[in-house]
Amino acid sequence: xxxxxxxxxxxxxxxxxxxxxxxxxxxxxxxxxxxxxxxxxxxxxxxxxxxxxxxxxxxxxxxxxxxxxxxxxxxxxxxxxxxxxxxxxxxxxxxxxxxxxxxxxxxxxxxxxxxxxxxxxxxxxxxxxxxxxxxxxxxxxxxxxxxxxxxxxxxxxxxxxxxxxxxxxxxxxxxxxxxxxxxxxxxxxxxxxxxxxxxxxxxxxxxxxxxxxxxxxxxxxxxxxxxxxxxxxxxxxxxxxxxxxxxxxxxxxxxxxxxxxxxxxxxxxxxxxxxxxxxxxxxxxxxxxxxxxxxxxxxxxxxxxxxxxxxxxxxxxxxxxxxxxxxxxxxxxxxxxxxxxxxxxxxxxxxxxxxxxxxxxxxxxxxxxxxxxxxxxxxxxxxxxxxxxxxxxxxxxxxxxxxxxxxxxxxxxxxxxxxxxxxxxxxxxxxxxxxxxxxxxxxxxxxxxxxxxxxxxxxxx
Numbered sequence: 001x002x003x004x005x006x007x008x009x010x011x012x013x014x015x016x017x018x019x020x021x022x023x024x025x026x027x028x029x030x031x032x033x034x035x036x037x038x039x040x041x042x043x044x045x046x047x048x049x050x051x052x053x054x055x056x057x058x059x060x061x062x063x064x065x066x067x068x069x070x071x072x073x074x075x076x077x078x079x080x081x082x083x084x085x086x087x088x089x090x091x092x093x094x095x096x097x098x099x100x101x102x103x104x105x106x107x108x109x110x111x112x113x114x115x116x117x118x119x120x121x122x123x124x125x126x127x128x129x130x131x132x133x134x135x136x137x138x139x140x141x142x143x144x145x146x147x148x149x150x151x152x153x154x155x156x157x158x159x160x161x162x163x164x165x166x167x168x169x170x171x172x173x174x175x176x177x178x179x180x181x182x183x184x185x186x187x188x189x190x191x192x193x194x195x196x197x198x199x200x201x202x203x204x205x206x207x208x209x210x211x212x213x214x215x216x217x218x219x220x221x222x223x224x225x226x227x228x229x230x231x232x233x234x235x236x237x238x239x240x241x242x243x244x245x246x247x248x249x250x251x252x253x254x255x256x257x258x259x260x261x262x263x264x265x266x267x268x269x270x271x272x273x274x275x276x277x278x279x280x281x282x283x284x285x286x287x288x289x290x291x292x293x294x295x296x297x298x299x300x301x302x303x304x305x306x307x308x309x310x311x312x313x314x315x316x317x318x319x320x321x322x323x324x325x326x327x328x329x330x331x332x333x334x335x336x337x338x339x340x341x342x343x344x345x346x347x348x349x350x351x352x353x354x355x356x357x358x359x360x361x362x363x364x365x366x367x368x369x370x371x372x373x374x375x376x377x378x379x380x381x382x383x384x385x386x387x388x389x390x391x392x393x394x395x396x397x398x399x400x401x402x403x404x405x406x407x408x409x410x411x412x413x414x415x416x417x418x419x420x421x422x423x424x425x426x427x428x429x430x431x432x433x434x435x436x437x438x439x440x441x442x443x444x445x446x447x448x449x450x451x452x453x454x455x456x457x458x459x460x461x
Contacts, residue, residue, distance in 0.1 A: 032338040032373075034283030034309030035257045042209040042232055044158060045108050049083040050075040053090025061097070062172075065120040069099040081106025081154070087161065089114030094161075099125035100144055100195075105153045111161025111211060118164045119146040119197065119217075122172035126195040133193045134171055136184065140191030145199035145222070149206060156207035157198070165197045165216035167242055178217035179266075182243040194218040194244070200226050208234050215239075219246040220265065225277060226253040234261040235458060240291040242266035247292065252277030252303070257285065262457055264290035269318060272308060274332055275300035286312045288455050294320035294347070299357050301332040302365050308336070314343045314453055321350040321379065324369055325357040328389075331367030338372075343450035344379035350404065351379075353397070355389040370396035375422065378450050381405040386428075388414030399424035 052075060055067065075085045085107065087096060094114040099122070103109060111117055123134025123143070132142030146165060149155055167178045176184070178194045185192035197216035200206055202225040212235040213220045220236050223229055229250070236247045247263040250256045251273035263269045269292040272279050289295060295315060297305050315321045321344040324334055344350040351374070355367040366389050374397065384404065388394040395415040401422025410428055417428055 032307055032309050032336050034281060034307060035255050036281050037228060037255050037257070039230055039257045039259070039283070041260075042156070042158070042207050042230060044209075045084045045110065045156075047083045048086050049079040051086045051088055052096075053088045054092040054095055056092055062122075065097045065099055065122070065125070068096045069101070069120075072096065072098055073101055076101065076104060076107055076109065079104070079107045084108040084110050086110040086112060087115045087117065088112050100146055100148065102148045102150065103152055103155045103157070105155055108156040108158060111157075111159040111163070113160040115159070115161035116164055117161065119166055119195070120172075121166045121169040121178070123174075123193075124172070133195065134174065134181065135193050136181065136188060136190040137193065138191060140185075140193055142193035143195035145196040147198045149198075149200040149203045151201065152203040152206065154205045155203070156209065157211055158207065158209040160210055160212075162212040162214055163197065164214050165220075167194075167215045167217040167238065167245065179242045182218075186243060192244070196220075196222050198222070200224065200229070202226070204228050206230075208232070210234070212237065215242070216245050216265075218244055219249055221248045223248070223250045223253045223256065226250065227255060229253065229256045231256075231258045232260055234258075234263075236261075236263040236265055237457065238265040240264070240266055246271050249273060250279050250282055251275055251300070252279060253282075254280045256281070257283045258287060259283070259285040261287045262290070263287070263292065264457060265292050268293045268296040269315075271296045271298070272305055273298065273300045274303045274305040274334075275330070276303060278304040278306070280305070281307045282309070284308075284310045284313060288457075289313065289315045290317050290457055292318045294318040294323040294352070296320070296323040296325060297334055297337070298323075298325040299327065300330045301326040301334055301367060302330050304332050305334045306336045308338070310339045310342060312341045314450070314455070315345075315347060316454060317346040319348050320352040321347040322374075322377075323349070323352040324372075325352070325354055326367035327356055327358045327361035327363075328365055328367070329358065329361040329363040331355065331363075331365040331389075334367070334369045335371045338375070339377055340373075340375045342374075342377045343453050344377070345450070345454070347379070347382050349385055350382045350408075351384040351386070353395055354385050354387045355393070355395070356387060366393050368393050372397045373400065374398070374402050375400045375420070377402045379404045379408070381407045383409045383411055385411045386413070386415040386417070387411065390414055
């Protein structure tokens with residue numbers, strides 16, 4: 001796959017400093033590489049070490065999940081590196097019900113078409129030993145994930161099957177679902193102890209290819225400290241009201257590509273985090289996002305987020321579109337961010353760059369957002385938010401070929417806005433000298449419209 005490199009061109013433009021003095025400049029584009037690897041579509045593996053089919057139902061649900069968990073994990077543990085454990089639909093309905101699984105280095109888990117791998121809805125199966133999974137406390141760290149890649153290298157999850165987190169199923173021994181527990185925690189000011197669906201900790205060269213993830217109790221895919229991950233053709237499908245069900249969250253990771261994927265859920269569709277370690281060199285390409293909270297950076301940015309390339313993406317019906325969020329409790333430097341050929345519709349805040357995400361936050365970690373380029377970005381109406389922290393820490397954004405509905409509204413504070421040769425329409429409501437303000441909407445063709453780029457969410461397994 002050919003990477004897009006942003007040319008280092010200078011051109012006559014104007015710069016609006018909102019909350020500062022007006023500055024006239026000729027900005028230059030800095031190169032944003034995104035993922036530094038050369039990434040192409042993965043292929044399905046050929047060397048199988050085991051093929052498993054569903055067994056006839058056991059006498060009890062608990063016996064069934066214990067049996068499936070044992071034989072799935074045993075097959076993964078016995079599989080040599082470079083080979084595959086394949087789950088086949090067989091003749092017994094294609095459904096496996098399992099407790100938590102761990103994927104070893106070099107092993108691929110292949111879910112064939114028609115297979116459903118369901119996560120057992122039993123808090124005891126995920127408990128870390130303190131009896132808090134499935135409860136509310138102040139930490140929310142009491143559950144291990146359903147599928148764990150821990151210090152795993154060269155492993156993969158592939159195929160046209162489906163992983164069902166069963167977030168809407170009643171928990172064993174309870175009259176609540178995982179999602180109801182999350183809502184109750186929100187109303188009580190606590191944190192729910194719900195398992196993430198898939199978590200990669202300190203892994204490298206991880207691949208997710210073509211799988212569908214549905215109904216996670218918490219985040220769907222969490223990448224912690226990962227060096228090299230390809231997520232291609234992934235589908236994530238969870239209701240919009242399922243709290244804290246982020247789609248894909250790279251955190252403290254580098255060289256990540258998310259491509260040709262479809263994501264809808266109950267929180268951030270994608271959230272790029274820089275908490276305990278920086279996240280850098282991420283490419284989000286040719287993907288489609290639907291209901292959710294948008295394509296986000298943050299809210300943890302204290303270690304930094306940089307070199308993010310978003311290209312050929314549609315965001316259809318998310319509350320926010322392109323979003324950067326942080327505050328003084330977890331702020332840091334967000335820089336070298338490029339959005340190109342992005343289509344936005346049905347968003348309350350199509351652009352939402354806010355350094356005061358939590359208005360009640362306390363701390364001294366001031367968020368700084370700079371070197372952000374929006375090129376060929378098209379949207380409808382809504383509110384465009386560009387809120388820097390203060391005059392000494394403004395947001396720095398360049399618009400080049402950006403078009404929104406004339407009725408769009410702006411919320412701008414402490415922002416340095418530059419306009420490239422493609423212009424922006426409507427122009428931001430800030431004062432500029434007459435000889436420069438006209439360059440906001442130049443006499444050139446605006447970016448092409450988005451007709452034909454909107455796709456329905458694909459049918460799932």
